[in-house]
Amino acid sequence: MQDYINVKNLSKSYGKKDVLHDISFSVQRGEAFGLLGVNGAGKTTTIECIEGLRKPNKGEITICGIDVFKNLQSVQKVLGVQLQSTALTEMMTAKEAMQLFCSWHKVPYRNDLLERFDMAGEYLNKAYASLSTGRKRRLHLALALCHNPKVLILDEPTAGLDVEGRHALHKELRKLKTDGVSLLIATHDMAEAEVLCDTIAIIKDGRIVRKGNPMELTASASIQSKVIIKTRESCLKTNPLKNIDQPDFLEDEYLSFACVDVAELLLTILTHIKASGDTVVDLRVERASIEDIFLSIAGGEN
Amino acid sequence: MKAFCTQLFIQFKSDLRDKGVLMVYYIVPMAFYLIMGSIMKTLELDEGNSLILSITIFALSMSAFLGMPQSLVKARENGVLIAYRVAGIPSWSLPLSTIIISFVHIMIVAIIILFSAPYLYSAAWPTNIMLYLLSVAIVAICSEALGALISCLVKKQSTLTLVGQLLFLPTVMFSGIMFPSNLLPRPMQLIGAILPATQGLRLITMEGMQVLPLIILLGITILTFLISIELFRRISVRA
Structure with a gap:
């Protein structure tokens, strides 16, 4: 499969501060690649280097085989970008914005994209400043796609969107993937990364x-699963289990045990409950999420 | 070129929907024109074409020092410049379209004043209308060059208003728009001499265009545009 994005040994520093160290990854055709990290981790700098906005101190970046730093204009023909920090002139309408972007990309006006992202009809002639955050995001996504890019970079694509808006956007992004567009998504939203990305x-x-x-990520974590349980007499609280890590005390008398071997933990807990004469009110087993992995890494584990 | 023309057309249309833009480019200058015109007519202060000239230079200075830089800094601060850059729209297209459309607004106001003042306030017509308009255009471009420089030097909108006033107020006070500059103390006359409005008043006379003010205005224009282009290049790399 062809690599649509190829980042090799990317390093970048601002003055004496190193912000990127030897970053390498590739994104294939139709793949969604998620970049996760806390603020200041280096996500934005990585994305800005890929967009050609910043020049790295070291490393190579190619988009569809084109060197970003040698031929940015050609890269921009195959690259669409939707950033969180961008805006349009306040009184520009969605229709005018599409006319502007299409004319610079030398493609015919794309009303189909405005319709696809629900920006036609009543929103078509509304001033940019009067649109909600969600509508602005839809418009920017439509504009980023006006020249049918092969690669789409999205920075926090669903930040500020309501549930309905998120679902609609996820649906569109999946459709783009099936059309062969590669997605590079920088996000804080772990759940979004988990459902949308093929690689994180x-x-x-x-x-x-x-x-x-x-x-793979969740399976490789030292904390693999959680057993969440509530008993009638709270025997696990009054008479704690020995040789097992202390649980987290949740609301409404629930306890949460983290474990690697679910079967062994369940057997131990249920045996203990039975021996104590207690009964199970509720029991759930949850696989570790990307958020758990992220938190364990952010907390110091490498 | 076609894309840039589309951008100019869109910018002009969206400017006309912007209350802030209308206020700075049209409403305030026209209100000033109506008030000053009435006062000058009542007091019979108008000598030759001073009403048309004074109001036109007031309007273009306001647009160039307060209106145009505000649009540019706001666009940069809000992320319009970066939106254009990542979309492959040339960075230069944003300031250039803003400057050109601002110039169009200025010329519209200049033409309205030129053609209405003789009827409303019995102001004298310039002997050569085309030469007069060319002179106004030169002063407007020079003032816009200074406005462009301000917009490159100032990062935030809040600071910009103050810096814009630092150019606009001396323009109103020392250039001779409000009262003859030879009545001012010598230091103020010297400050006034480096302002485009002062040179503009000397450039545009009833008889035609004067050479020395023209050279000074062209010199200021070229110098400030060159500095602005270099500063903008640095800004757009950082944006």
């Missing part, structure tokens, strides 16, 4: 500390 890279202090598909 977690960045910490300018380094990729974990990379893999969501299943």
Whole structure:
């Protein structure tokens, strides 16, 4: 499969501060690649280097085989970008914005995209300043796609959107993937990364500390699953289990045990409950999420 | 070129929907024109074409020092410049379209004043209308060059208003728009001499265009545009 994005040994520093250390990854055709990290981890700098906005101190970046720093204009023909921090002139309408972007990309006016992102009809002639955050985001996404890019970079694509808006946007992004568009998504939203991305890279202090598909990442974690339980007499609280890590005390008398071997833990807990003469009111087993992995990494584990 | 023309057309249309833009480019200058015109007519202060000239230079200075830089800094601060850059729209297209459309607004106001003042306030017509309009255009471009420089030097909108006033107020006070500059103390006359409005008043006379003010205005324009282009290049790399 062809690599649509290829980042090799990317390093960047601002003055004496190193912000990226030897970052390497590739994104294939139709793949969604998620960059996860806390603020200041290096996500934005990585994305800005890929967009050609910043020049790295070291490393190579190609988009569809084109060197970003040698031929940015050609890269911009195959690259669409939707950033969180961008805006349009306040009184420009969605229709005018599409006319503007299409004319610079030398493509016919794309009303189909405005319709697809629900920006036609009543929103078509509304001033940009009067649109809600969600509508602005839809418009920017439509504009980013006006020249049918092969690669789409999205920075926090669903920040500020309501549930309905998120679902609609996720649906569109999945459709783009099936059309062969590669997505590079920088996000804080772990759940979004988990459902949308084929590959996730977690960045910490300018380094990729974990990379893999969501299943691989959760399976490789030292904390694999959680057993959440509530008993009638709260015997697990009054008479704690020995040789097992202390649980987290949740609301409404629930306890949460983290474990690697679910079967062994369940057997131990249920045996203990039976021996105490207690009964189970509620029991759930949850697989570790990307958020758990992220938190364990952010908390210091590498 | 076609894309840039589309951008100019869109910017002009969206400017006309913007209350802030209308206020700075049209409403305040026209209100000033109506008030000053009435006062000058009542007091019979108008000598030759001073009403048309004074109001036009007031309007273009306001647009160039307060209106145009505000649009540019706001666009930069809000992320319009970066939106254009990542979309492959040339960075220069944003300031250039803003400057050109601002110039169009200025010329519209200048033409309204030129053609209405003789009827409303019995102001004298310039002997050569085309030469007069060319002179106004030169002063407008020079003032816009200074406005562009301000917009490159100032990062925030809040500071910009103050800096814009630092150019606009001396323009109103020392250039001779409000009262003859030879009545001012010598230091103020010297400050006034480096302002485009002062040179503009000397450039545009009933007889035609004067050479020395023209050279000074062209010199200021070229110098400030060159500095602005270099500063903007640095800004757009950082944006």
